[in-house]
Amino acid sequence: MGEAHRRITDYLNKFSDAVSYQDVASLxxxxxxxxxxxxxxxxxxxxxxxxxxNRLIKQSDKFSQFGEILAPIFRSLQSYxxxxxxxxxxxxxxxxxxxxxEFRNWESAWALEALxxxxxxxxxLAERADRELASNGKSPEKLKGAGSFLMKVFGVLAGKGPxxxxxxxxxxxxxxxxxxxxxxxxxxxxxxxxxxARIFDFEEFPRxxxxxxxxxxxxxxxxxxxxxxxxxxxxxxxxxxNPLREANIRMILKYLIPVKLxxxxxxxxxxxxxxNLLEYSNVVQALKRGDLRLLRHALQEHEDQFLRSGVYxxxxxxxxxVYQRLVKKIYFIQKQKDPSKAHQLxxxxxxxxxxxxxxxxxxxxxxxIMTILIYKNLVKGYFAHKSxxxxxxKQDPFPKLNGKPVNS
Amino acid sequence: xxxxxxxxxxxxxxxxxxxxxxxxxxxxxxxEWADKEEGKEVTQQWEDDWDDDDxxxxxxxxxxxxxxxxxxxx
Numbered sequence: 283m284g285e286a287h288r289r290i291t292d293y294l295n296k297f298s299d300a301v302s303y304q305d306v307a308s309l310x311x312x313x314x315x316x317x318x319x320x321x322x323x324x325x326x327x328x329x330x331x332x333x334x335x336n337r338l339i340k341q342s343d344k345f346s347q348f349g350e351i352l353a354p355i356f357r358s359l360q361s362y363x364x365x366x367x368x369x370x371x372x373x374x375x376x377x378x379x380x381x382x383x384e385f386r387n388w389e390s391a392w393a394l395e396a397l398x399x400x401x402x403x404x405x406x407l408a409e410r411a412d413r414e415l416a417s418n419g420k421s422p423e424k425l426k427g428a429g430s431f432l433m434k435v436f437g438v439l440a441g442k443g444p445x446x447x448x449x450x451x452x453x454x455x456x457x458x459x460x461x462x463x464x465x466x467x468x469x470x471x472x473x474x475x476x477x478x479a480r481i482f483d484f485e486e487f488p489r490x491x492x493x494x495x496x497x498x499x500x501x502x503x504x505x506x507x508x509x510x511x512x513x514x515x516x517x518x519x520x521x522x523x524n525p526l527r528e529a530n531i532r533m534i535l536k537y538l539i540p541v542k543l544x545x546x547x548x549x550x551x552x553x554x555x556x557x558n559l560l561e562y563s564n565v566v567q568a569l570k571r572g573d574l575r576l577l578r579h580a581l582q583e584h585e586d587q588f589l590r591s592g593v594y595x596x597x598x599x600x601x602x603x604v605y606q607r608l609v610k611k612i613y614f615i616q617k618q619k620d621p622s623k624a625h626q627l628x629x630x631x632x633x634x635x636x637x638x639x640x641x642x643x644x645x646x647x648x649x650x651i652m653t654i655l656i657y658k659n660l661v662k663g664y665f666a667h668k669s670x671x672x673x674x675x676k677q678d679p680f681p682k683l684n685g686k687p688v689n690s
Numbered sequence: 691x692x693x694x695x696x697x698x699x700x701x702x703x704x705x706x707x708x709x710x711x712x713x714x715x716x717x718x719x720x721x722e723w724a725d726k727e728e729g730k731e732v733t734q735q736w737e738d739d740w741d742d743d744d745x746x747x748x749x750x751x752x753x754x755x756x757x758x759x760x761x762x763x764x
Contacts, residue, residue, distance in 0.1 A: 310719075395719055402716065454714075461710045490717035497714050524723040533712045547738045570740055571749040590711060607741070608753075614745045615754045631757060638756045682741055 286328035290335050290356075293325050294345045297352065304392040310399040313355065315362055315374075316406050326363035329356050350380040362407075371404075371411035371424050375431060378404055382438060391444040398448065401435060401455045404428045409462070429459045429468070436472060442481050450476065450491035457498040466502065473499060493523050497534055504537050505592055509687040512541045532557040540596040543569060546603065546683030561587055565597055572607030575639040602688060605651060606660040608635060610680045625663075625679070627672040645670060658689045 293312065300309035315322065329335055335356045339345045345352060358373035378400050385393055405428050412422030432452055439449040453472045460468045476482055476495070484492070500515030516538040523530055539549050539562050548566050553559075564580035567573070581588065581597060588594040609627065612635055617624035632648050643651075652672050655661040662675035745754070 398719060458710070458713055461713070490721060494714050494717070501712075522725065524717065524721060526723065527715060527717070530715050533714060536712060542736060546741065547736050548740050550735055550737055553735045571747070573749055610741075611745055611750055611753060612757070614743055615750065615757060618745070634757060635753060638753070685738070 286332040287338070289325050289328040290332060290338055294338065294352065297348065298344045301348070304390075306393055306395045309393065310396040313377075313396065313399050313403055315359065315370075315403055322359065323363065326359045329360045330363060348384070351377060351384060354380065367407065367410045367414045368424070371407045371428075374404055374407050375427065378431060382435060386438055389443070391448070394445060394448045397435070398451050401432055401452055404431060405455050405459060408459075425459055425463060426465075429456060429463070432456050432459070433472075436475070440475060440479065440481065446481055447486055447488065449482065450487040450495055454491055454494040454498065457495075461498065461501075466505070469498070469502060473502075489522060490524075493519050493530075496522075497530075500534075501537050504541060504596065507596065509541050509544045513538070513545060513685075516541060528557065532559065535559055536591060537593065540593040543600055543603075544596060544687055545685050547685065565600065568604055569600060569607060572604055572609075572611050573639065574601065574604050574608060574636070574641055577601060577604050599688075602655065602658065602660060603683070605655060606680055608639075609652075609655070609661060613674065613679065625674045625676060627674060629670040629672065632672075660688065 296308060297312055299305070300312070311317075311319070312322075336349075336353055339349050339352050339356075354373045354376035358370045358377055361367070361370035361373060381397075381400060385397060405425070408424040408428035411424040415422045415424070432455055436449055436452050436456070439445050439452060453476055456472055457469055460466050476484070487495075496515045496519040500512050500519060503509075503512035503515060516534055520531065520534045520538060523534065525531070535549070535553070535557055536559060539554075539559065542549065543562075543565065548569065549559075549562065551563070551566075554563055554566070561580075561584040564576055564583070568577035568580060577600065581594070585594065588597055609632065612631060613624060613627060616627070616631075629645050629648050629652070632652070633643060633645060636643050636648065649665065649667075649670070652661065653665060656663060656665065656672075659681055661672070662677075662679050662681060663673050665671075666673055744750075
């Protein structure tokens with residue numbers, strides 16, 4: 283009994299001392315459930331054994347002034363230890379709300395790192411609570427609730443004072459929630475605040491948060507097919523990410539590569555190998571060759587993967603660029619044989635090439651494709667309809683993308 | 691569909707909602723790293739000069755052979 287009593291009082295003292303001395307490192311450790319630290323776990327055991335922690339809290343002003351914060355975190359920890367994650371989440375949310383009330387009263391930003399820990403813990407606890415709900419056939423809604431809580435926290439940080447640099451971390455936790463729930467449209471309002479509110483200067487935020495932010499907003503740009511913006515953001519994330527964090531770098535590249543391909547820029551083979559992104563190898567090869575069959579094969583082979591990450595449509599649209607490359611090759615082959623006639627591409631030559639690539643198309647379909655290529659400025663020339671010939675411009679008949687997306 | 695099947699397929703849908711394969715790993719609060727040398731490594735990862743006039747690769751040679759082939763019918 284004495285040991286349990288001691289452990290609980292120990293924690294209470296740590297908490298109140300941390301606040302008195304503004305010792306954020308010590309404070310943050312007190313809430314970090316997911317660390318499963320021996321001290322937290324043994325405290326949880328002590329609480330479950332002692333069963334009357336509230337009495338200890340009320341014993342002294344030193345602790346009772348924080349009663350609204352301490353009582354729920356004890357309850358949360360107890361439930362956590364017993365594997366009742368839904369209960370644990372409920373209590374943690376109460377704790378977190380009470381903490382925020384206190385946090386607002388502290389003028390300086392000394393406790394920001396503790397707030398980060400709380401934001402992280404509430405998210406992962408909510409995820410676990412939702413898994414528990416789902417496994418019991420109930421509707422999972424704790425993660426959504428954690429999202430609402432974090433929006434509140436964002437509001438607390440979105441002011442003129444020094445606490446505002448914490449807003450980007452909270453934003454990134456919100457992104458993780460919204461992406462997980464598939465409610466990415468909810469990202470819009472925080473993004474608007476971060477990018478347009480005058481109180482925020484993007485450069486002031488910690489680098490690690492900027493990297494995470496650019497990764498997620500870059501992904502959103504990919505979904506919206508804004509390739510220049512996607513390239514800018516994902517490249518930022520890539521350049522500024524800790525190079526030792528290979529898993530993160532891989533994730534950035536997973537989305538950046540399709541974007542780059544859409545802009546006519548190819549990743550080098552060693553990049554795909556180093557970060558295990560070989561699902562793109564055949565796509566790259568198809569673009570280089572002008573090999574439509576290979577592109578289709580590559581899309582089929584990794585269809586599930588590409589659909590899951592949402593890049594399938596982006597890659598599918600590369601088809602036009604592959605057509606351009608194929609037609610260009612036909613042009614050069616013809617040029618080698620007879621330079622004077624090279625600028626006239628007979629449609630049936632293209633049909634023949636396509637047939638070889640297992641794409642059975644008739645003259646009308648190929649005419650349609652060539653018209654599209656011309657319309658989108660991938661081919662410069664005009665279509666002599668009667669003779670079924672594409673007459674290529676003498677100058678720059680196959681304009682390069684030069685880092686710009688194909689005209690939409 | 692039996693109620694059991696309905697339940698498990700709704701559960702599947704719900705479990706799907708819990709997935710984002712590409713959740714960015716958290717950086718530690720104290721994590722520090724040196725900024726990469728400006729431009730050097732980044733520019734070596736990509737090529738934009740691949741779209742050349744070379745038709746000596748295998749694919750192009752096969753393509754040429756195919757086009758020169760006088761098949762009996764289109």
